[in-house]
Amino acid sequence: MDPGRATQAARLLPGAPHAAGVPGRGFPPSLPFAIRADARADRAHETGHAAAGYAAAGDGPTRETTHDLMTVMTHEPAPQAPVLPTAIGGSTAEAGDYLALLKPRVMFLVVFTALVGMVVVESAVHPIVAFASLLAIAVGAGASGALNMWWDADIDAVMTRTAQRPIPAGRVTGGEALAFGLTLSIGSVLTLGLVANWLAAGFLAFTIFFYAVVYSMWLKRATPQNIVIGGAAGAFPPMVADAAVTGSLGIETLVLFAIIFLWTPPHFWALALVKSGDYARAGVPMLPNVAGPDETRRQIWLYTLVFVPVTLLPIPLGFGGLVYTIVGGATAFAMLGLAWRVYRIREGEEAAKAAQRLFGFTILHLFILFAVLLAEHALGLYSAVPALVLPGLA
């Protein structure tokens, strides 16, 4: 094994939570908060086992480091969750806590990308039907978020970024979040089916399943490719919206799917470079913790090289006009420049700053691209660049 791997493995920080005092998943809602001590220990062993698998492949921590990690994960005291006032016997959450379960910022992104998906396909659907479809898609995305928070309450409790979420902070029980997520999932899918069509509803149901089960329950704790594959869930909304307003799937929304799908790895791996300690503490096998920061930088660069040309596909396909060509070209150069800096600068504070800048820019980049498409198609600003459009598509 590369000697550098042992050093990188040694960076895996101790401090995983002890079983007691960590929010459980709460079947049923009336159970006390810290009851699922045995389930927490089981999950710690599962995650440690996943890390050991990578050690065996010569691609991650050493067996000794993994053993130490597992020992620490099952025996080190956890941060104590606040005790709920159970004497009353009912929910103590506020309305805002339930809203927080839906991950409003993610919902906004889903609504925004779905809206762009609706607009670029230029259908003749009634605005009220379009609005109701968009609402159902948003609620479905929120339901996925609630189910994810229910499943990940244990690791959310030990990550600084997520420790104040409603379940680890003690404001909502796991059972309440599960019931809330399931109710919204079923309601949003049924609503979309009745308002739009059952192709869109089925697609929304698949999206919820993919995020809650395939990503949250399986991939996230099992493989460093978790966000690569799981990122598809975040890329589906434009296609769901297309299915809702046209009853079919077109090339435009397939391209939007590809843009979001390929954007996801550089975005989340830039974050993981900065927050690798948090993820290590939680036992999540993010790429920097398993393969090391240098390999992560290389992967960010490679994915960016594929991502950038895909962002320019709307131009030859005839739905990205002159404004998109100019803005898309400029942001493409910026993205390449920032990703190259992350690849090149590997030590010290400059390296962390480069990763933070890239992370921040990826959010802006995606927003700008989709905002320009929305403006071109909704405000009538689209004007094709004939020299760049494929024949027959102008």
Add this chain to the structure above:
Amino acid sequence: MAKAGENGEATGREPTPAEREAEAFRKRRRGRSIALAVVLAALVALFYAVTIVKMGPGVLDRPM
């Protein structure tokens, strides 16, 4: 908050932790109930509007 005695005079007794907890619980429950009522009302309005749209432009034309 002082609690009134039998003849209406203020007793000056501070609420117990259990009473404070119960009051906070009632306040949160009321907030949740109001939020749920608003959401349900909005959904009713939306479903009504969608139904009118789906029934088509002739929905208000009824033969006399």
